[in-house]
Amino acid sequence: MNFQHTEDRRMLADTLNRFISEQYGFETRDRIAQSAPGFSRELWGRFAELGIIGALFDEADGGFGGGGFDISVVFESLGRGLVVEPFLDTLIVGRAIAKSGADAQKALLGELIDGSKIVALAHGEPDSHYELARVTTRAQRHGETWQLHGAKAVVQHGEHASLFLMSARTSGADDAQHGITLFLVPRDAAGVNVRGYRKIDGGRAAEVTFDNVTLDDDAVLGIVDEGLATLEYAIGCGVLALCAEAVGAMDVARDYTLEYLRTRKQFGVPIGSFQALQHRMADMSLEIEQARSAVINAAAALGAERKVRERAVSAAKFSIGRIGALVAEECIQLHGGIGMTWELPLAHYAKRLVMIDHELGDEDHHLERFIALGAD
Structure with missing residues (x-):
């Protein structure tokens, strides 16, 4: 197997490494990490202009990469600079939308790739212990709508995200693999409460609670009960x-x-x-x-x-x-x-x-x- 990166990936790595070394030195990074937002919207936009976010997504989704080696090239460079901008959650939420989203939901990918929309994964819970299938947050059907109730822990950049990808249990026991449904929840929906805090390694995260948040079917990502x-x-x-x-x-x-x-x-x-x-x-x-x-x-x-x-x-x-x-x-x-x-x-x-x-x-x-x- 040939482990050499393609010319395009080498150029991507060179461009990103040079940008980080020139524009994202340690003093700049430390100032951003300790700031009130915990990241820089200006630099986030410049990363997008360079095509760094687009490299994390397939061409069919509006990007120009999306393979495993594209992801590893980008994040290895980000690790060298201790970059605190919301790349990780953009990748996770974006790949989930690309895999299971309806056409209207996939239209959001353009806003992720151009850096205009901040998104966050709201999945982990205080007692989940890393188990993906352990979800106690509940979503119940009420007529034509869903009502969500529960709490999510350590939501990266949760204070500044305009959209959450949230997991909720719609059937089954708390640790059952079947019965998990994914929802796209707007930050400004009634009943969404966010409490932010600073992380020990720089940047910010949040605890997010959902208190009888009402959503329609358009918020469901993929198939009900099949979100795992x-x-x-x-x-x-x-x-x-x-x-x-x-x-x-x-x-x-x-x-x-x-x-x-x-x-x-x-x-x-x-x-x-x-x-x-x-x-x-x-x-x-x-x-x-x-x-x-x-x-x-x-x-x-x-x-x-x-x-x-x-x-x-x-x-x-x-x-x-x-x-x-x-x-x-x-x-x-x-x-x-x-x-x-x-x-x-x-x-x-x-x-x-x-x-x-x-x-x-x-x-x-x-x-x-x-x-x-x-x-x-």
């Missing part, structure tokens, strides 16, 4: 994206550490000349390459049948969780106390790597899921 397959596919795309982002962040953290070992001196010589530290750097570099291989495998499997695809993305997420924590710990230890300071970019890369493990399922969850999928 669409949700699983879209979140699988998101897991791949997170894994690729982590690889980009690991590369930068390693490079920072290597440069520090070359310049920091003890006993009159660079500490990078100490053989014990060289061994630790070599081991860490090997682990990062293993993580990269897992992402390549997941990207290649994104278009495969369900079991192959889901096992590949879970294997990648497990690897990323384990290796990301290792890289964060090793880089900080090799820097010493300075590695924990706010002013040093490395500390922010380490925090992001740790938090990626907890998004869309941690390493323990995905290891169990990988084993369970193999036993089916």
Whole structure:
């Protein structure tokens, strides 16, 4: 198998890497991440103008990419810059709409690709423990409308999204695979309440509650009671994206550490000349390459049948969780106390790597899921 990127993907990566290095330096990123909105609408629009959002979607949906390797190329570059703009939820919500949306709903994809509409996934709940099928938020039929009631946790950019992709149970037990329905819920619908907060790794998220929100049938995405397959596919795309982002962040953290070992001196010589530290750097570099291989495998499997695809993305997420924590710990230890300071970019890369493990399922969850999928 040829793992070399196409010329178009190489050009995409070069363009995005250059834009991030010139326009999204660490000081700019830190200012944006700590701002009241938690991201920059201006830069979000410029990313759209560059075609970065469009690269995440198929040509049939108005984009010019959409494959697993397109996603991984984009998010690896985003990880190198610790970009906080809402790429992940745009990908997940957009892919769900593209897969199961009616024609009127698919018309929304143009607004996602041009950056004019901010969307957010509202699926996780306080007690769901990463299980996709555990949904306690309820949607009940009342005449010609639906009434939604429940709460969603850690909704990325929830304060500024104009549309939520929300999962709700329309039948069955709280953890049944059948009976989950997806809804597109406007932010300004009566009964939608959002409480925002700052995230530890930069940017903002929100707790969103739905108090007897009334929607008509046009809000249903896909088939009633059959939303799990669409949700699983879209979140699988998101897991791949997170894994690729982590690889980009690991590369930068390693490079920072290597440069520090070359310049920091003890006993009159660079500490990078100490053989014990060289061994630790070599081991860490090997682990990062293993993580990269897992992402390549997941990207290649994104278009495969369900079991192959889901096992590949879970294997990648497990690897990323384990290796990301290792890289964060090793880089900080090799820097010493300075590695924990706010002013040093490395500390922010380490925090992001740790938090990626907890998004869309941690390493323990995905290891169990990988084993369970193999036993089916």
